Amino acid sequence: MSSDQASKRSIKKTKKLLRELFAFWIKWTGAGWWTIEIRYLNKKKELKKGVWKYKNGSVVLMKCFPDWRYVRATIWVNLPQCALCSREELESTVVHELIHIFLNELRSKKRGHEERVACTLASAFIWVRDQTMREEQIAHARRRIDK
Numbered sequence: 001m002s003s004d005q006a007s008k009r010s011i012k013k014t015k016k017l018l019r020e021l022f023a024f025w026i027k028w029t030g031a032g033w034w035t036i037e038i039r040y041l042n043k044k045k046e047l048k049k050g051v052w053k054y055k056n057g058s059v060v061l062m063k064c065f066p067d068w069r070y071v072r073a074t075i076w077v078n079l080p081q082c083a084l085c086s087r088e089e090l091e092s093t094v095v096h097e098l099i100h101i102f103l104n105e106l107r108s109k110k111r112g113h114e115e116r117v118a119c120t121l122a123s124a125f126i127w128v129r130d131q132t133m134r135e136e137q138i139a140h141a142r143r144r145i146d147k
């Protein structure tokens, strides 16, 4: 996923936020039984190892390299670029990359469908979380009224 938004979160706070988001979403996407390594790339030297721009010019925030044969995945994180993103954008990207872990086995030469399904499922997971939280708030409010 990519970003063009600008904000002022520090690298340290961005890494902390991403660690929290990954910890939460690895559980709630059901990816916890995979061995997942997250590499937070910050130094120019580290970032030079990958291509971080799409053909349309937008910047890549994260890359997922699943190996379904061994149930392992590595996710590369472009920290300086993530520092410019909103919390919502980071959350959606984290879920999107975790969904790639499951979809990778179906990958074909053209990745369009995999990207589309990853976006759709990421939105679905976040929607379910938000809906569950809303319903819990409503139930909590009702319990208080019934007291």
Ligand SMILES: [Zn+2]
Pocket: 001, 096, 100, 115, 118
């Ligand atoms: Zn993707």
